[in-house]
Amino acid sequence: MSKSIECKRSPRIINTDCVIAMALYSEDRAEWLRDAIRSILSQSFNDFVFIIVIDGPVSVDLKNALFTEVGDDERVGVFEFSENRGLSAAMNYAIEWSEFLTPKFFFRMDADDISHQQRLQEQIDFLKKHHNVDVLGSSLYEIDELSRQVGKRVLPHKHEKIKKMIFTRCPLNHPTVCIRYNVFKSGFRYDESLKNTQDYFLWINLMQAGFKFANLKEPLLHFRRVNNFYKRRGFNKSLNEFRARRLAMKKLNKYRFRYAFYAVSVLIVRMMPPPIIRFAYAIDRLLLRH
Structure with missing residues (x-):
């Protein structure tokens, strides 16, 4: 060591x-x-x-x-x-x-963050029943500084829909994820050159390699969303997310005008004042509730 x-x-x-x-x-x-x-x-x-x-x-x-x-x-x-x-x-x-x-x-x-008491058991049970799934996330509740629920983030459950989403946004809630160790035995790791969005880049590489993804519908984690959340995202994180979307199109060989337009639009919004970012984030979270 x-x-x-x-x-x-x-x-x-x-x-x-x-x-x-x-x-x-x-x-x-x-x-x-x-x-x-x-x-x-x-x-x-x-x-x-x-x-x-x-x-x-x-x-x-x-x-x-x-x-x-x-x-x-x-x-x-x-x-x-x-x-x-x-x-x-x-x-x-x-x-x-x-x-x-x-x-x-x-x-x-x-x-x-706070994990639901049944989180480990539910994710392990799912993976033991679904041997084809390599990476498993879940929905989550968003909480504020006082641990009050302020939102909910639901993502696609099945691999094909997760793959479709990866061109426009990160399709897993990183703090909820469970990964089979065979992924790491295959040589994959988080990219240490990245100080943020490292999960997004990893999912793209794993998807290109043929690993399968899923999300549980039930929220198994309370995710802390604090007052400076919108400021903390920063230009560097926004730029890395833009690069991740470009990488997804390249590695998964799926170039679409709508994906490129979305990537550029999000980058522009992220450079705007916090109130506008907060509004855009609220709309995004509303869409992910359904």
């Missing part, structure tokens, strides 16, 4: 079917982190390893909240990067570190 990575706590489990990975950043809030950890440790399905990667320096309060919440739970491993390397690097580290556990499923989790 690299000297820039320190193991703060190693899980005391030598074999599991299920690995959950979460990254922790300096901007995260202690109270939301506690809720996120509790939602995983109290899952109805409890045979898993929970890998938490501290991505660069964080406050003492955050670390205290983290180690207090995980307590002596033997399923939890904590690792720390000496400097911020980004979500892709954190996820790739969790994937590679946990390979010796011979897991079958890799779950994503974010430090400000």
Whole structure:
């Protein structure tokens, strides 16, 4: 292991079917982190390893909240990067570190979201029944800073509709995703050159390689949408999303004028003032409720 990575706590489990990975950043809030950890440790399905990667320096309060919440739970491993390397690097580290556990499923989790208590069980049950599905997401509820529900995001359930959507938007809610480990054994990883939209690019590459996707209709996660959400998206993220849409058309060999027009239109909207972006986002979320 690299000297820039320190193991703060190693899980005391030598074999599991299920690995959950979460990254922790300096901007995260202690109270939301506690809720996120509790939602995983109290899952109805409890045979898993929970890998938490501290991505660069964080406050003492955050670390205290983290180690207090995980307590002596033997399923939890904590690792720390000496400097911020980004979500892709954190996820790739969790994937590679946990390979010796011979897991079958890799779950994503974010430090400000809340997983439904049945999330792991429902996604694992689905994948055990549908062996052709390699990547499984779900719908989600959007919540505000006070954990009040403010929206709902529903995405296509079946592979063909997910494939059709990928030309205009990311077709999976990344924090809800479960990926079979055979995807990673085939050599695929998150692109560490990307500081955002890394999931979108990964889905495109996996779709080109022939992997199958699905989304569960039931919301299995509460996604935190904070007041500065529209500002945080930023031009760089918008530009990467534009590039992802172009890449999807190229790699999946499906050039359409409407896809190109949509990509350019979204990029233009994202450069407008926050109130306009907020309005456009509200319309988009309304469409995804159905």
